[in-house]
Each structure stands twice: as structure tokens, then as C-alpha cells.
Amino acid sequence: MTAPFGPAPTADSQIPEVYARQPVLHRLVPRMVGLDRDRHRRRAHHEFADDLPVVLLSGRHGTGKSAMLDDLQQAYAPETGTWPGPRVPFARINCTELQEQARVGPEMSNNSYAVEMLVELIAQLSRPVAGFGGLRFPRTTAGLLAVVSARRPGHDGELRVADRHAATLMGVPPDTRPRPTWDTLFRPALPAPPDGGSPDPAAFPEAAVRTFLGGQRRRHSPGLASRQLVGWYETYRSEADNRLRGLPPGASGQPRPVPAAERAPAVARMCQEFHQGRGFRRGVERMLTAAFLEDVRYGRLRRANRTPRPLVLLDNVHTDAGRDFLELLLEQRARADGARDRMVVIATELHGDDTPDARGDGPAGEDAPYPQAARRSLHDMGTDSGWTRHGTAPSAGVLLLPLPPLECEHLERMLRRDDRASFDPYIANAVHDLTGGHPMGARRLCEAVVDRSRTEEWVAAEELLDLAHSSRAGESVVWGLLDTLVGSEYHDELCLFSLAWDREAAEQLAERWVPRRMDGLPAADGAAAQLERERWSRGPGSRPFITDRFLRALLVHQMRSGRGGQGVDWSGAHALLADHHRQRAESRSGRSARDEWSRFLWHRLAAGQAPEVVDRLHAEFLRHDGDAVDWLHVLRTVAHAPRPPGNIWFEQCQEVARGRRDLLQLRADPGTGLEKQAVNRLLHALWYAADELAEADRHLVDRIGQDLSFLSAQHLTGRAVLAQAAIRWPRAVKDGEDWPLDHRWQGEGPRTGGAA
Structure with missing residues (x-):
């Protein structure tokens, strides 16, 4: 196929959050994908020719992680422009949203985070790509249909899962109305019960797989037939047995060919293993992930599967859903033995401020979930990352790129956007000291300074936290930042707790001034859980109670200005805490x-x-x-x-x-x-x-x-x-x-x- 000519769509303007991120966005990712950002031209040089790392962008709230994914989506899968639509096989998943919407848990025998992720990846990666064709996932689809088709009588939640996933896996467009259900898609393949009653639920997985295999044979006879599809699963099980016995791959020989009548039951039997849960379910998830990577590597259009490479963007992989999928992906890549997939994965994770705090005695950082990951700085990505896999652990397949804070020069550039602006020359340093180079905080504060300087003769650094946006109905810049970073529901409580050194001090404040509960817990416990979950603190032993310096400075200023901790006097709160620490010191x-x-x-x-x-x-x-x-x-x-x-x-x-x-x-x-x-x-x-x-x-x-x-x-x-x-x-x-x-x-x- 011939790729269409013409420039690829680009963003209208520079995104402030992606200052200093260009080595990744304009150099590393194009080298990995094999397609230029600005032209529909394949690149001769592919980085990581034999082995691809998961590129993990790690940073705090507001450091531009999602903005970087937005930039990559605009470059490789624009919704508007000369050539709208994906330029490469493309998928983007927000793991936080997927986790919130997914129906998973011990009571759901036909669903899990891994299943949700794989279904969503198949749905997005299957979209046709202009000039390159599309990807197909026959192995993965057959296995997923077997898993999601299991349901217990009277369990409406499992029925909804089966209906939703079955329609997606069978390629039904998402805007189809009415949306087909599992029954409309697969009930004709169920054997008729002899007594004329309801069909046996144990036959559901086999009926779904049989329908899918039949469709594969009719529509794609030159491609991967059902015999080869089922043979792959049998080979996978044989190799898994070899590993358990300590034998090399292929030691037990090739598995026998599966007769046509037994192919659907051979795939459907993984449903029972998945239904048993725990280790059995995890084994099936590993098999499905291996099938997915095999489909990516050997799809119906092999050239489309390899050049350009598929691009997958995963946001917020620090969540349970994201970490669960990355664990499966990295495990399979570590076992690949030279048979590598060609999928480019760019992921983001939320990480706390792990700079040691000289005034506290808390831990210096968080436990790293990927201990053998290769750590690089962004500027090293300009020409060649120098990454190779070292070690056999799954985490050795991660290339970790911490997002650095902005430099003071970046802030000066933001402030120079208006030549008429007049402000304290120290104000760029003040913004940098306050935010620590936090991209979103720096941008919002610089915008407020420029906005204020258009109507005032002078903006002093001391006024920085009291500025407001005239373009946002006079909203306080600090309020706007806090609303974005932590929300407004517990604004007063978090402002009050920002004065506390530790959990016990926060409990003293809560006992005196915070009668309501937070997230169903006592106020101090609920705040501690929220802060730890969002990486604003470092766990139960955090000192201070809120360890992130920038967030703490914003909350403390709200207390100082009387806009936080409603009904609590600044001096009164400090008097209570001073007495608390005096009593502890005397003992x-x-x-x-x-x-x-x-x-x-x-x-x-x-x-x-x-x-x-x-x-x-x-x-x-x-x-x-x-x-x-x-x-x-x-x-x-x-x-x-x-x-x-x-x-x-x-x-x-x-x-x-x-x-x-x-x-x-x-x-x-x-x-x-x-x-x-x-x-x-x-x-x-x-x-x-x-x-x-x-x-x-x-x-x-x-x-x-x-x-x-x-x-x-x-x-x-x-x-x-x-x-x-x-x-x-x-x-x-x-x-x-x-x-x-x-x-x-x-x-x-x-x-x-x-x-x-």
C-alpha cells in the first residue's frame, strides 16, 4: 500500500506543560514508532530493533504527563486536520477511568482488569490506518469471548459484562443502536435443550467461540484458520508445562492437531480456569496477554503490524488496573526468547515528590515498583537512549523517564509573553522557589502575573499568592490550583491539616475542629488515605503530614489568608499544636x-x-x-x-x-x-x-x-x-x-x- 502524502497535523501552539519534553516527543517516540511526526514518511532507523521497553513517564500531579500523551495523540491519531484518524495502529487508555468504570471483583467471575484492558486495546488497535491497513486479533478475541461468556443464572452484573464485551469483540461499531447483546450474537449456536427449557450456562463459552471461529473461516480463509488458532493455545499450554517441569521449550514435541469438532471446546475450557479465580485466573490472564502480543507480532497484515509500529498510550498506570496490565505485559516480554512483539508502549505514572525534606524526617522516596528499570534523563533521549535489557526480571523491560521540573529560564519565557508587563524582576525566582518548577503551578502563576501586570504598574513578589485571574471571573489563582490538584470537597480540612507535622497532630486538629468524616473515615485518617493515594504524602509516617512542599505552601497560604479552615483562627490552630508538641516533648x-x-x-x-x-x-x-x-x-x-x-x-x-x-x-x-x-x-x-x-x-x-x-x-x-x-x-x-x-x-x- 502507498501512504498518503501531505503534512501530518500538529498542535496549534506550544503547550507550556511540555517545555523541556521535546527529546521524547519529537525524537524518541518517532524513532520507536518508525514514522515522522510531521510527514507521512517512514523512518529508516528503528530504535530497539529486537526488544522494546515500556517507556514510563513518571511525575507528580500537574507535571505535564497527560499533556505529553495529548501531544502524541495529536501527532499520530489526530481527530481533525488534513488526514484525520490514526496514522499508525493506535490506542490510548486512561487506567483511572477504566478502573472506575470496570465491573470487577470476586463476585464477577467473567471479568478482571486484564480483560477490560485487552478488550479496550483490541477495540482501538483494530481501527483501520490510512495507507497501512489494520490489525486483527483472532487469538485474543477467541480467548476473551470464552472468558466473558461465562455467567451464573440470575447474575445481572455478569450478563451486562458479557453483553458489553461481546459486542466490542465482534467488531460492532460503538454507535450501533440498538446495541446487540450476547444472546443476539451467539444464542443460535447454543444446542437446543432436550426438554425445551433454558440452555445450559456451561455451554455459553463454547457457543461464543464456535461462532467466532466459524466467522474467521468464512471471512479470512487465506489467513489464520481455526486450526492454527487453536494450535497456538495448545502449544502455549505445552510450553507452560515444560517450564514447570524445568524442560527447555519444545522438549515435549509438538501437540497433536485438534480435530475440528474439538476446537471450540479446547479454547472454551480456559473459561472454567478463569472462573476458579486466584492463581488459575492469573494463569488465564497470562495466556490471553501472550495471545495478544502474538497477534500484534503476526497479524493478518504483517507489514502493517511492523511498519509503522503500533502505538499504545497508557495514562495513570500507577492504578491497580494499570499496574496489573503492565505486570502481565512485562512478564511476557521477559519470556519472549527472541520472539518479540513490535508494540510501542508509552505510559505515565503518578509519583510523589521524592526530594528529601530537610525539615522532616520521613523517608526519602517511595518504594519503586520496577526495581530493575533503566533510569534515564529526558535530555539523553535526543539521539539514542542507549537502552538495552539488563537482567531477566520483568521490570528490566522498563525505561523510566522522570519528568524534570521546569527551569527558571522556562518561567522567564512565560513571563516575557507580554512586553507591556511590569513586575518585580525577582518574581520568576519566586515562582520557581514556590513551585519547585511544577509545570502547571508555574504556568498558572505566570499567567496571573502577566494578567495583573496589564492593569497594574507593578507586581511585587509578595503579592504572588494573592493574585486573581481577571479572565476567570476574578478567581484566586491559589484556589484554582487547589481545585485542580486536590478538589474542593475537603478544601477546609486539608488547609487545616497542612499545619500539622504528623498524623497525631492532625488528629488533634480534627478532634477540635473537624467533626465530619472523610471518605467514611475519621477526618485525619480519611485525609491521610487521600493524600497517600494521590502521592501528596509518603504514608502513615509522613512528616510533615503533607510532604509535598508546593501543595503544602498553597494550603498554608489559604489558612493564613483566612480562605481555608473555615471557623479556625490561625493563631488558635498554632496554639493548639504548640501545646500538643510541648506535652510530647516533656514526656x-x-x-x-x-x-x-x-x-x-x-x-x-x-x-x-x-x-x-x-x-x-x-x-x-x-x-x-x-x-x-x-x-x-x-x-x-x-x-x-x-x-x-x-x-x-x-x-x-x-x-x-x-x-x-x-x-x-x-x-x-x-x-x-x-x-x-x-x-x-x-x-x-x-x-x-x-x-x-x-x-x-x-x-x-x-x-x-x-x-x-x-x-x-x-x-x-x-x-x-x-x-x-x-x-x-x-x-x-x-x-x-x-x-x-x-x-x-x-x-x-x-x-x-x-x-x-
């Missing part, structure tokens, strides 16, 4: 007590009680048995407290940090010494530097180093530790990195001051 010892005191002071500072916090930090500094590393740990934790309500904080905190209020402090407390003044300046400087919207200029950074250097000379035992911090913390603040702290500093010679 503990060692580092556990230290951590609780840190959280107590964190809440007191957030409530605006800076003098109290300075008093406690100064008292700890003067202890003759005090540990400088512990003191810096407490200081670092406390300094990351959220600022209290009101924009006046930005000016006041800077004035204290720069020493402009030393005289006021001395007048209020005539006994204040130089050490206490240094502690006061240092705390406020670090507090200001830790805020996402505040810019720590060079003078402030230098002041942090000077105060730490001064305190190093005053500490009785921790001179070396504080001297190292005086060098490294200002550098980390300037570079926007976490402030380092290392017990080994105690053994290093100080660069300022004397010996410890």
Missing part, C-alpha cells in the same frame, strides 16, 4: 524530645511569637552541655515556620535581620547581650530566607555568615560546628539549596575561631 528524652521542642517553637514562631522563640534559642545556646549540631538542627527547623498573616512581615523581618531593630530590642529588654542580639538577627534572617516569596539579597546572606561566625566564638563546645555553618549556610541560602548540617563537622578544624 520524652534525647533527640525525640529535641524534635518535639523544635516543632513547639515552629508553631510559636508561625503564630508571631518571635521574642519567646529567641529567648528559648538563646537559653539553649548558653547551656554548658549543649550540642551545637542539635542547636543548629532546632534553628533550621524553626526558621522554616510559615510567616504569620499580614504583608508587614516582609519589611519587619528584614529590619530585624539587618540589625536595624537592635536598639528597640535593647530598650525592651535592657539585659539583652550581644549573643542574644545575634540569635535574634540570625533567626529572622533565616526565617526571611526560607520564605518562598522573599529574596535574600547579598547583604542579608553576608549577615547570616557574620552572626554564625560571631556565635561560633561564643559557644563553649561547638566552635567548629558553627564555624562550618558560617561558611556553608550563606552559600546554600544564596544558591537556594537546603542548609547543610553534618555531625562530622565536630571533627573538622574550624576555619574561623579557635579549637573547640
Whole structure:
């Protein structure tokens, strides 16, 4: 066949979420598929000629995973344009939607997530492709018809599953009305009961398979006949027995040919195995997956099956349905022994923010479901991925591509879209610090800045979280982001829980202010389950309670501005939590007590009680048995407290940090010494530097180093530790990195001051 000429449809404009994603979209995928994005021209070079990995795009909510699949769909299966329709055998499945709509479970003996996925893949991949023909799935269709046709009398759910899947597998167009049922398609093949009663349900699978095999023989006699189809299943069972016995493939010889009268029962018998559930069902699912991959490899139109390669896009494979199918697919590919399918699979999974949090003590990341996956960066995909399968484990067939955050330069480009815009030059850095390069968050905030700057003379970084969209009826940009990321149903509860350090603290807040249940559970438990499910936290031991920094910053600001936690006062919530951590600290010892005191002071500072916090930090500094590393740990934790309500904080905190209020402090407390003044300046400087919207200029950074250097000379035992911090913390603040702290500093010679 000759491919039609002409340019392929492309997106009208650059999608902001796919900045820095071009090596995958414009280079890797075309090399894998074997067809250019912009022209109907086959590529001479196929990457992964003998073995194809599952390309897994991993990222957080809003990092552009679905936008990348949208881009690929527009390139290879556009709905409009010069040549609408798939340019390659194409399928796209959202595993979350499939899981929500599927009727599966122990009570459904004729359905599972694997069956749902395979039926949907067959329906989409079977669509004709202009210039290349279409794919056919005779082996898989026969096996699936056997499985879905089983149903127990009076079980309406199983009947609906059989009706829905049977019509799809028999190629009935989805818009056909009335839609044929299982009975209208297959009842004529049922043997007539001798007593004139209802047919035996045990005969349903065989009737469906017999009808399908008969249609195959009549319509496609030059192709794969029923004898070859049934022979494949018999060969598969024989090879499976060989593996169990430890024999090599083919050791038991070829299975005997199946007579025509026994072919339908031979395929239909897998229905009984599927009906038994557990390991028996999993064995049938493996057989069906192997049949599917064999159909992809050796379809009726072999050239269409190989050039261009079929493209399958799977969204949200972190769900049960997605992970279940990927497990089956990877298992079969690991066993292929050179007989590889030619299907390109691009999948996305939701992953949490696995950046270690310097203020928390939770785990550094999530358990990897694909331990032997090859991990690459996106920019490595430009010319050649360099991927080859290493190892025999199924997960070795995964090429994992974590989606990187956007760089500050990407944000500057978004902000420069309007030459008339006038805003704080630091605002791009503020957006980047706040979002951590989160694509959707960065785009929404940059849009709000540009929108506001068209009507205002100046947009300051401090105003960033209070901006609204004039084009969206004045909607708060923070509200819009939260509605997209976590929904609005439990907005107030999540805002309140964003102040909690752990589950116990959240339970204290819930006991006082949240009487209703969340998802049928007590409020704190329901919130924890939702956050873990959506990868906003890292499980029961998450500290803080919401570990994703960007989401936590948005929720905390809603609380601070009075738009979240309805009926709960900012100071009152922090007072309750401070008392909670004080009581826990008094009942503990060692580092556990230290951590609780840190959280107590964190809440007191957030409530605006800076003098109290300075008093406690100064008292700890003067202890003759005090540990400088512990003191810096407490200081670092406390300094990351959220600022209290009101924009006046930005000016006041800077004035204290720069020493402009030393005289006021001395007048209020005539006994204040130089050490206490240094502690006061240092705390406020670090507090200001830790805020996402505040810019720590060079003078402030230098002041942090000077105060730490001064305190190093005053500490009785921790001179070396504080001297190292005086060098490294200002550098980390300037570079926007976490402030380092290392017990080994105690053994290093100080660069300022004397010996410890």
C-alpha cells in the first residue's frame, strides 16, 4: 500500500506543560514508532530493533504527563486536520477511568482488569490506518469471548459484562443502536435443550467461540484458520508445562492437531480456569496477554503490524488496573526468547515528590515498583537512549523517564509573553522557589502575573499568592490550583491539616475542629488515605503530614489568608499544636524530645511569637552541655515556620535581620547581650530566607555568615560546628539549596575561631 502524502497535523501552539519534553516527543517516540511526526514518511532507523521497553513517564500531579500523551495523540491519531484518524495502529487508555468504570471483583467471575484492558486495546488497535491497513486479533478475541461468556443464572452484573464485551469483540461499531447483546450474537449456536427449557450456562463459552471461529473461516480463509488458532493455545499450554517441569521449550514435541469438532471446546475450557479465580485466573490472564502480543507480532497484515509500529498510550498506570496490565505485559516480554512483539508502549505514572525534606524526617522516596528499570534523563533521549535489557526480571523491560521540573529560564519565557508587563524582576525566582518548577503551578502563576501586570504598574513578589485571574471571573489563582490538584470537597480540612507535622497532630486538629468524616473515615485518617493515594504524602509516617512542599505552601497560604479552615483562627490552630508538641516533648528524652521542642517553637514562631522563640534559642545556646549540631538542627527547623498573616512581615523581618531593630530590642529588654542580639538577627534572617516569596539579597546572606561566625566564638563546645555553618549556610541560602548540617563537622578544624 502507498501512504498518503501531505503534512501530518500538529498542535496549534506550544503547550507550556511540555517545555523541556521535546527529546521524547519529537525524537524518541518517532524513532520507536518508525514514522515522522510531521510527514507521512517512514523512518529508516528503528530504535530497539529486537526488544522494546515500556517507556514510563513518571511525575507528580500537574507535571505535564497527560499533556505529553495529548501531544502524541495529536501527532499520530489526530481527530481533525488534513488526514484525520490514526496514522499508525493506535490506542490510548486512561487506567483511572477504566478502573472506575470496570465491573470487577470476586463476585464477577467473567471479568478482571486484564480483560477490560485487552478488550479496550483490541477495540482501538483494530481501527483501520490510512495507507497501512489494520490489525486483527483472532487469538485474543477467541480467548476473551470464552472468558466473558461465562455467567451464573440470575447474575445481572455478569450478563451486562458479557453483553458489553461481546459486542466490542465482534467488531460492532460503538454507535450501533440498538446495541446487540450476547444472546443476539451467539444464542443460535447454543444446542437446543432436550426438554425445551433454558440452555445450559456451561455451554455459553463454547457457543461464543464456535461462532467466532466459524466467522474467521468464512471471512479470512487465506489467513489464520481455526486450526492454527487453536494450535497456538495448545502449544502455549505445552510450553507452560515444560517450564514447570524445568524442560527447555519444545522438549515435549509438538501437540497433536485438534480435530475440528474439538476446537471450540479446547479454547472454551480456559473459561472454567478463569472462573476458579486466584492463581488459575492469573494463569488465564497470562495466556490471553501472550495471545495478544502474538497477534500484534503476526497479524493478518504483517507489514502493517511492523511498519509503522503500533502505538499504545497508557495514562495513570500507577492504578491497580494499570499496574496489573503492565505486570502481565512485562512478564511476557521477559519470556519472549527472541520472539518479540513490535508494540510501542508509552505510559505515565503518578509519583510523589521524592526530594528529601530537610525539615522532616520521613523517608526519602517511595518504594519503586520496577526495581530493575533503566533510569534515564529526558535530555539523553535526543539521539539514542542507549537502552538495552539488563537482567531477566520483568521490570528490566522498563525505561523510566522522570519528568524534570521546569527551569527558571522556562518561567522567564512565560513571563516575557507580554512586553507591556511590569513586575518585580525577582518574581520568576519566586515562582520557581514556590513551585519547585511544577509545570502547571508555574504556568498558572505566570499567567496571573502577566494578567495583573496589564492593569497594574507593578507586581511585587509578595503579592504572588494573592493574585486573581481577571479572565476567570476574578478567581484566586491559589484556589484554582487547589481545585485542580486536590478538589474542593475537603478544601477546609486539608488547609487545616497542612499545619500539622504528623498524623497525631492532625488528629488533634480534627478532634477540635473537624467533626465530619472523610471518605467514611475519621477526618485525619480519611485525609491521610487521600493524600497517600494521590502521592501528596509518603504514608502513615509522613512528616510533615503533607510532604509535598508546593501543595503544602498553597494550603498554608489559604489558612493564613483566612480562605481555608473555615471557623479556625490561625493563631488558635498554632496554639493548639504548640501545646500538643510541648506535652510530647516533656514526656520524652534525647533527640525525640529535641524534635518535639523544635516543632513547639515552629508553631510559636508561625503564630508571631518571635521574642519567646529567641529567648528559648538563646537559653539553649548558653547551656554548658549543649550540642551545637542539635542547636543548629532546632534553628533550621524553626526558621522554616510559615510567616504569620499580614504583608508587614516582609519589611519587619528584614529590619530585624539587618540589625536595624537592635536598639528597640535593647530598650525592651535592657539585659539583652550581644549573643542574644545575634540569635535574634540570625533567626529572622533565616526565617526571611526560607520564605518562598522573599529574596535574600547579598547583604542579608553576608549577615547570616557574620552572626554564625560571631556565635561560633561564643559557644563553649561547638566552635567548629558553627564555624562550618558560617561558611556553608550563606552559600546554600544564596544558591537556594537546603542548609547543610553534618555531625562530622565536630571533627573538622574550624576555619574561623579557635579549637573547640
